Amino acid sequence: MKDFGFTVIKQRTIDYDQFDGRLLNEVLEMEPSFKVCLSCGGCTATCSAADLVSFNVRRMNLLLRRGETVELESEIQKCMLCGKCMLVCPRGINLRNVIMLIKKSILKYKPVNS
Amino acid sequence: METACALTDAGHWVTVIEKEEQVGGKLNNWSYLFPDFTPVNKIMDALQEKHSEKDFSILTQTEVRTIQRQNGKFNIETSGEQKLEADAVVVATGYELFDARRKEEYGYKIYDHVITSADLEKLLLHDGDLTVAAGANPKRIAFVHCVGSRDEKSGNHYCSKVCCITGVKQAIELKKRLPEAEIYCFYMDLRMYGKNFEELYREAQEKYDIQFIRGRLSEASEKIDKSLLIKSEDTLSGRPLKMNVDLLVLLVGMEAGKGTSNAAATCGIGCEESGFLKTTDSFLKSNFSEKEGIFLAGSCTAPMTVNDTILHARSAAQEVNNWLKMNN
Numbered sequence: 001m002k003d004f005g006f007t008v009i010k011q012r013t014i015d016y017d018q019f020d021g022r023l024l025n026e027v028l029e030m031e032p033s034f035k036v037c038l039s040c041g042g043c044t045a046t047c048s049a050a051d052l053v054s055f056n057v058r059r060m061n062l063l064l065r066r067g068e069t070v071e072l073e074s075e076i077q078k079c080m081l082c083g084k085c086m087l088v089c090p091r092g093i094n095l096r097n098v099i100m101l102i103k104k105s106i107l108k109y110k111p112v113n114s
Numbered sequence: 115m116e117t118a119c120a121l122t123d124a125g126h127w128v129t130v131i132e133k134e135e136q137v138g139g140k141l142n143n144w145s146y147l148f149p150d151f152t153p154v155n156k157i158m159d160a161l162q163e164k165h166s167e168k169d170f171s172i173l174t175q176t177e178v179r180t181i182q183r184q185n186g187k188f189n190i191e192t193s194g195e196q197k198l199e200a201d202a203v204v205v206a207t208g209y210e211l212f213d214a215r216r217k218e219e220y221g222y223k224i225y226d227h228v229i230t231s232a233d234l235e236k237l238l239l240h241d242g243d244l245t246v247a248a249g250a251n252p253k254r255i256a257f258v259h260c261v262g263s264r265d266e267k268s269g270n271h272y273c274s275k276v277c278c279i280t281g282v283k284q285a286i287e288l289k290k291r292l293p294e295a296e297i298y299c300f301y302m303d304l305r306m307y308g309k310n311f312e313e314l315y316r317e318a319q320e321k322y323d324i325q326f327i328r329g330r331l332s333e334a335s336e337k338i339d340k341s342l343l344i345k346s347e348d349t350l351s352g353r354p355l356k357m358n359v360d361l362l363v364l365l366v367g368m369e370a371g372k373g374t375s376n377a378a379a380t381c382g383i384g385c386e387e388s389g390f391l392k393t394t395d396s397f398l399k400s401n402f403s404e405k406e407g408i409f410l411a412g413s414c415t416a417p418m419t420v421n422d423t424i425l426h427a428r429s430a431a432q433e434v435n436n437w438l439k440m441n442n
Contacts, residue, residue: 012354014351014354014356036319036320059351062348
C-alpha cells in the first residue's frame with residue numbers, strides 16, 4: 001500500500017474486555033499470596049534493580065492484571081531475584097516466586113504477533 | 115431508641131416522636147451488617163425486646179412543629195396537634211441517603227441495570243432477583259465507591275465513612291450468590307478504619323477474588339443489550355480504562371437530609387457546612403447542641419456506623435441524665 005506518511009497511534013485506553021486472564025490465573029493459582037497486593041509500593045522502594053534501571057515491581061501486578069504481557073516480559077528480565085521486596089511486603093507476598101512463575105509461563109500466553 | 119431506653123432506665127419519663135410508621139430508621143431496609151454479616155433482624159429484635167419492656171411512649175407518623183423553651187421547660191407541638199412538655203430534648207433525626215440521580219453520568223434510574231447499595235441491600239434482604247438482561251445472571255459486576263461523598267459537584271466534601279466497607283461486604287455477598295461473576299470495586303481510597311474491616315477487605319481479595327481498581331468512574335453508558343460501558347482511569351498505571359459490565363452498584367453516601375435541617379430550624383440550633391448538626395465540642399461535648407437543654411444523638415451529627423450510633427446514643431442519655439440532675 002502507498003505510504004501516505006500517516007501513522008496510526010495505538011490507543012492508550014486499557015480495553016478490559018480484551019483482557020486475557022490466563023497468565024494471571026495461572027500465577028494466582030500457583031502463588032495465591034499475590035492476590036492480596038495493596039499496591040503500596042514498598043517493594044519498589046527497596047528494589048535493588050529499581051535504583052539503577054527503570055523497573056517497578058509494583059507495576060508487575062498491574063501489568064499482569066491488565067494483560068500487558070509484552071511489556072511484562074521485558075520488565076521481569078530486570079529483576080535480580082534478590083528478594084528484598086519480600087522482606088518489605090506488608091502482606092507477605094512471595095514476589096520472587098511470582099516472578100519465577102511469570103518467567104516460566106509467559107511465552108505460552110504471549111500474543112503471536114508481538 | 116437507645117437513648118430513650120437508657121433514660122427510662124435512669125428513671126426519666128421519655129416520649130419518642132417518630133416521623134415514620136415504625137422506629138428503627140434505615141436499619142429496617144438493611145439485610146446484613148458489616149464487618150461480620152450479623153443479620154439486621156438480630157440487632158433489631160434485640161433492640162425491640164429491650165424497649166418493649168420499658169415504659170415510654172412512642173408517637174409514630176408524627177413530626178415536631180414547634181419547640182419553645184419557657185421558664186426552663188420545653189413546650190412542644192406536634193403535627194398530630196399534641197402538646198408536650200419536656201425538661202430536655204434529644205434530636206436523633208439520622209441521615210438521608212444521597213440521591214444517586216444527582217450523579218446523572220452514572221445513569222441511575224436512566225439505565226436498567228444501575229442500582230444503589232441501598233437497592234442491593236433490599237434485594238439481599240428479600241432474596242430478590244439479581245438477574246439482568248434476558249434473565250441471565252450478571253457475569254461482571256462493578257461497584258462505584260464515593261457516590262455523593264468526597265465530591266464537591268454533589269455538594270458533599272466529606273467522607274460518608276460506611277461505604278468502603280459496605281462495598282466490600284456487598285461484593286462478598288454477591289460473590290457468594292453468584293460465584294461465576296467477576297466483581298470489581300472502583301475506589302479513590304479504601305478506608306478500612308474499623309475493627310475487622312481490613313481483615314474483611316483482605317478476605318475479599320484472597321477468598322472471593324474481588325478486584326480493586328483505583329480510579330473514579332467518569333461515566334457509564336448503556337449498550338443496546340442493556341450492559342454498561344464504564345470508563346475510569348486506572349490511576350495506578352496512569353492510563354484510561356474501559357470495561358463492560360452487566361450490573362453497576364453505586365455506593366451512595368450519607369447526607370444530613372431534610373429531617374435534620376428541619377429539626378435544626380425548629381430547635382434553633384446550628385448546622386455545619388456539611389449540613390450535619392453542630393456539636394459544641396467534637397471531643398468532649400459531642401452530644402451537646404448550641405442550645406441549653408437540646409442534645410444530639412447519632413448520625414444527625416455526622417456519618418456513623420450502626421455501632422457508632424448506638425454508642426453515641428448511649429452517651430447522649432448519660433449527658434441528658436447528668437444535665438437534668440444538675441438543673442432540676
